[in-house]
Amino acid sequence: MAEVRPTGSGKMFQEIQTDKLLLRNLVSEDAAPMFAYRSHPEICQYQSWEPKSVQEVESFIDTISKKEFDTTGWYQIAIVLENDGSLIGDCGIHILEDDRRLAEIGISLAPERQGNGYATEALNAVLNMLFVDLRKHRVFASVDPLNLPSMTLMKRLGLRQEAHFVQSLWFKEKWVDDVVFGMLQTEWQLTSAIQKRES
Numbered sequence: 001m002a003e004v005r006p007t008g009s010g011k012m013f014q015e016i017q018t019d020k021l022l023l024r025n026l027v028s029e030d031a032a033p034m035f036a037y038r039s040h041p042e043i044c045q046y047q048s049w050e051p052k053s054v055q056e057v058e059s060f061i062d063t064i065s066k067k068e069f070d071t072t073g074w075y076q077i078a079i080v081l082e083n084d085g086s087l088i089g090d091c092g093i094h095i096l097e098d099d100r101r102l103a104e105i106g107i108s109l110a111p112e113r114q115g116n117g118y119a120t121e122a123l124n125a126v127l128n129m130l131f132v133d134l135r136k137h138r139v140f141a142s143v144d145p146l147n148l149p150s151m152t153l154m155k156r157l158g159l160r161q162e163a164h165f166v167q168s169l170w171f172k173e174k175w176v177d178d179v180v181f182g183m184l185q186t187e188w189q190l191t192s193a194i195q196k197r198e199s
C-alpha cells in the first residue's frame, strides 16, 4: 500500500496527496461536476442529500468553505485525480457534537470512477489524518446493508462491524436497517504497522 502523507492539522483542512489522488477543499468550480454525480440516482439511493440544481451545490460549497475544519458538524472535502485535476467524488467528515474526539465518515464517487480503488485510497488517507493528525479516538460509518459497495469498502478498510440495527431509520418513505462500522485509534495504529510491514 502506498505511503500516505498526512498534512491535516488545526482549523484548516490541509491538502492530502496520495498515490493517485489529491484531497482538497471544495471550490466553487466543483459545483457543476459535483452536481452531476451527486444528483445521479445511484449516488442518491442511500444518501439524504439530493441536490436539485448546480446553484444548490454552489451554496453548499459556499457554506462549507466558511466553516473551520475539525469543528463540530459535517465538513466535505473534494477527491480529485492527481494526474488531471478532475473532481471524482467527495468525502464527508462529521465531528460529533457530543465529543470532538469522535468522527463519522462518508464518501461518494462518480459512478464512472468507481471500481478503481479510489474510495479505498481516499478513505485510507482520511482515516490516517483523523487518527494521526487529529488524534480522534473513534471513527465510524453508518451504512445501509443493502449498499453492498459501501459495506465492502468499510470491511476493506478494516473497520469492524459493530452493530446491525433492524429497521431503525425512517428513510425515503420506508424503514431501513443501519449497520455501524467502527475503528479505534489503537486499531488504526495496528493496521498501519501491518500495512508498513507488508509494503
Ligand SMILES: CC(C)(COP(=O)(O)OP(=O)(O)OC[C@H]1O[C@@H](n2cnc3c(N)ncnc32)[C@H](O)[C@@H]1OP(=O)(O)O)[C@@H](O)C(=O)NCCC(=O)NCCS
Pocket: 042, 043, 044, 046, 047, 105, 106, 107, 108, 109, 110, 113, 114, 115, 116, 117, 118, 119, 120, 121, 141, 142, 143, 147, 149, 150, 153
Ligand atoms: C461507496 C462507494 C464510494 C464505493 O466505491 P467503489 O468504487 O466500490 O470503491 P473503490 O473506489 O475503493 O473501488 C473498489 C473496487 O475497485 C477494485 N480495485 C481496483 N484497484 C484497487 C485497489 N488498488 N485498491 C482497492 N480496490 C481496487 C476493487 O476490487 C473493487 O472492485 P469491485 O467493486 O469489483 O470489488 C461507491 O459505491 C459510491 O459512491 N456509492 C454511492 C454513494 C454512497 O452510497 N456512499 C455511501 C455512504 S457511506
